[in-house]
Amino acid sequence: MTTLDPGPGTTRSAESLADAKATAAGLAARRRRRPGWGLLLGQPVFVAIVLAGWAIWRSQAELDSIEQRQLDWKLLGRLTLEHLQLTAVATVIVLAIAVPLGIALTRPRLRRAAPVVVAVANAGQAAPVIGLIVLLAIWLGFGFWTAILALCLYAILPVLRNTIVGLQGVDRNLVEAGRGMGMSSRAVLGRIELPLAVPVIMAGIRTALVLVVGTATLATFIDAGGLGSLITTGIRLLRYPVLISGALLVGALALVIDWAGRVLEEVTRPRGLG
């Protein structure tokens, strides 16, 4: 029996075919997962192998007294900890400033100020950190907090810019749909704009983390500690084992931090976004 609905029979089957295709595509996308996970596993494995190799060398190599003092396990632990502290504190401060600032600069009232603020942040990043850190130290004195200030100035741009770009990149139709349904502008920000901007903002945060972990090496110049001291000591005293160990440890730490940032990106990415 051929039953014809208002829309002829072909209509229904054509659409259900399209639906089936969309469904298949959706499922395929689900199954494929994001390509990042392979790399995500490779990176820490690589770092672990390098560090293990270095540790074996360290425990077996014949070192002179200076080298032994510099590469003392306890000291290495303390320097790493200092380095992590610099990184963590600077990043937290950057986040606390740049994300709210970025949000504010995308609100209608302050939207026009955005280019100016981004230009200032740009200057912060363009200035060489080594110069910045020394100048600040002359002005404010040596120590941990001066280093933190320099790192923050340096790292604020990527987070600020990505927050702005991420929020600006949210489809205006979705914002209007939210407003049109009766969500307050605050609710639209919290439930629609920010979740959709998270991937871009997180990419900015990861960039900032990697920048900070690298430049924290320079903190040693103003007596703020960190793994940079191994490198400077190595150069000053011509002790290559110390220099190379320092460089290696900073590199490994940067890779680990970068990895942590990637994991964070994956974890915070809202489900439903391809």
Next chain:
Amino acid sequence: MSEAIATQSSTDTEVSGVDIELTDVVKRYPGQRKAAVEGLTLHIPAGEIVMFVGPSGCGKTTSLKMINRLIEPTSGSIRIGGEDVGRQNDDDLRRRIGYVIQGGSLFPHMTVRQNIALVPGLLGWDRRRTAERVDELLDLVGLDPERYRGRYPRELSGGQQQRVGVARGLAADPPVILMDEPFGAVDPITRQRLQDELLSIQEELRKTIVCVTHDFDEAVKLGDRILILTDGAQIAQYDKPEAILANPADRFVADFVGAGAALKQLTLSRVSEIELCLPTVAEIGDSAPDVQRAANAAGDDSVVVLDGKRRPVDWMWTSDLSGIDRVPAPHEDTDLVTIDRRATLNDALDTMLMSSHGSAVVTGRRDEYLGVVDFQSVLARIQDGTQPEATP
């Protein structure tokens, strides 16, 4: 989905919408010499679909968005159900007005359920009531709740996304629904289905729906009334579709309506408006000679065969009844062609051309047999409809 509608519509046909009154509404953007909307005065009756059409930039979308104050009017008043929208908190106002936009504009990071549950959530509905409502609405728009409520928008086709968009607009059961080019982003076949579905939903709910479109055919098909706007949202004509087709107010409207106004009337009339022929019917198992005698007496050369629930299953020539005892159960390829009573005359003609009987069996709720529509009755209907225009 037609079945879900049919079961519900039997109990509820009262108007649930309220009227909308625009009085001298003006929208002027700073720095522009001409007003985007120049003194629009309009009454939208409760429970009707009013289509806003016009060339792009004529202010139709601006006018729509002023109703829920996404755009604030410069002056003038808008009343919904007698209440001035300007005096209400805009968020509260919008929660009580459904809003459906092109492509559905679903939030990609929320599941279908979360998207639909948003407005009920804003209104403080409890979990259970919201969950029941979500399932009810998914049923209404023809999506299986079990299968679809947990999906993300990107796992749906364009048509499905648009359906969820409609469901989201209906979520809090608002009396007024605003639609901005709701079916603009889907292919023509899907669009036609979505339009049919919207009409069945409206048949049941009787909301006040204001819909912006650039497609005049869509306006004719969906609209109880059509508002044709020119620059500055000046009303070129505001009337029922058949009146606009028959008597365009001026050259502008005539151009906008375009060629083939008479043919467009085919999409205006529904099969249900035609007087159906009632040929001889038989049930499976009836005595074949009796049926044949009755058919001959009535002058019919064919018989519609129904099953126990009065659903048409076969369409036999009387000659095929000779020499058999009982009316048989239908075989594989019957001559039966059926059409829903809600179908347009356009669809009916299309269907009849495929039928060896040159006519089509019309069914109603739950596929129940209603009668037969043939070319003569459709032609008579077309001639009636075009009479005023055909005289000059």
